[in-house]
Amino acid sequence: MIAVSVLQLKHIALQKEGRAIRYFEDFQVGERIELGSVKVTEEEIIAFASQYDPQPFHISPEQAKHSYYGGLIASGWHTVSLLMRLMVDALINDTISFGSPGVDEVRWLKPVRPNDTLHASLTIVDMAPAKRRAELGILTSSSEVFNQSGDLVLTLKGVHFFGRRPTQQARIREGAEAE
Amino acid sequence: MIAVSVLQLKHIALQKEGRAIRYFEDFQVGERIELGSVKVTEEEIIAFASQYDPQPFHISPEQAKHSYYGGLIASGWHTVSLLMRLMVDALINDTISFGSPGVDEVRWLKPVRPNDTLHASLTIVDMAPAKRRAELGILTSSSEVFNQSGDLVLTLKGVHFFGRRPTQQARIREGAEAE
Numbered sequence: 001m002i003a004v005s006v007l008q009l010k011h012i013a014l015q016k017e018g019r020a021i022r023y024f025e026d027f028q029v030g031e032r033i034e035l036g037s038v039k040v041t042e043e044e045i046i047a048f049a050s051q052y053d054p055q056p057f058h059i060s061p062e063q064a065k066h067s068y069y070g071g072l073i074a075s076g077w078h079t080v081s082l083l084m085r086l087m088v089d090a091l092i093n094d095t096i097s098f099g100s101p102g103v104d105e106v107r108w109l110k111p112v113r114p115n116d117t118l119h120a121s122l123t124i125v126d127m128a129p130a131k132r133r134a135e136l137g138i139l140t141s142s143s144e145v146f147n148q149s150g151d152l153v154l155t156l157k158g159v160h161f162f163g164r165r166p167t168q169q170a171r172i173r174e175g176a177e178a179e
Numbered sequence: 180m181i182a183v184s185v186l187q188l189k190h191i192a193l194q195k196e197g198r199a200i201r202y203f204e205d206f207q208v209g210e211r212i213e214l215g216s217v218k219v220t221e222e223e224i225i226a227f228a229s230q231y232d233p234q235p236f237h238i239s240p241e242q243a244k245h246s247y248y249g250g251l252i253a254s255g256w257h258t259v260s261l262l263m264r265l266m267v268d269a270l271i272n273d274t275i276s277f278g279s280p281g282v283d284e285v286r287w288l289k290p291v292r293p294n295d296t297l298h299a300s301l302t303i304v305d306m307a308p309a310k311r312r313a314e315l316g317i318l319t320s321s322s323e324v325f326n327q328s329g330d331l332v333l334t335l336k337g338v339h340f341f342g343r344r345p346t347q348q349a350r351i352r353e354g355a356e357a358e
Contacts, residue, residue: 052260054267055276068277076279077260081231084256088233097234098247100255100287107281 023165024137035086035120042114073111096163202344203316214265214299221293252290275342
């Protein structure tokens, strides 16, 4: 019952924008999804870090000048959060998302600086139906974030729980009952 | 020159509060550091997620009721960011921090909900001097975040670059020159 009500809300929301739900079955291993881009401002770097990562090279342009990094850089968690926002807008909000159990291998490869424009993409590296819950599929992804110079600044491996196509769920349940 | 100027600023800042710098040499493998606690409000959950992770179960109490989670939950990245803030206040701002190359095995084990109080701790699992830079030591940590019921809600493994004690750096440089 819960899944149906979420599905109905999602259908209505996406139909308004002329988009369709992407179910687990609509993805394939090897598929690369462009997530779009976002510009990072000094103001946002300082605002995020003042709240969640107040190290001098994230919050003080003056102290950052004299630091190892030679100038203000974004908190690594800010960069990850910006990737997440791109992922939600370009992908996750078109699915029935059941969240995520975790991520692996978060790597901050180059600093992100004020006025950088970040571009992100996600590649699907593995897919498996959930063993215990017929309505879920588990998708594993590898994400990359580049800056405007083409430098890779962030990579991470994510796991996503996405809803399966309802007809598929029904078939699985019938199969289970027949066993 | 840069390291000295950061050191001077850090000394002045910490002395004001009657605290001392913790150098790489001041830590030991197996040491557990309490990072304190933070209360999470519904307002902050919605504010973070509206900006960085706008999925319905993070931003809409009403839609969240009908979701898999049965109510509003914090973005996993919000929980990680709250851990980071505790880590900076209780530990990193007492060190000469040179940032981090990444983290591994981020695991969201239980949802974080409005008005939860999170307690965090960090255990040092490995330490090694940096191979190329005499002023740095590399510390590997395992962090845990519990809620007020004692449920483990988040774990992650981090890597930290911390400054070495200046006398130690000088000895290493002399050793390198003598070789």
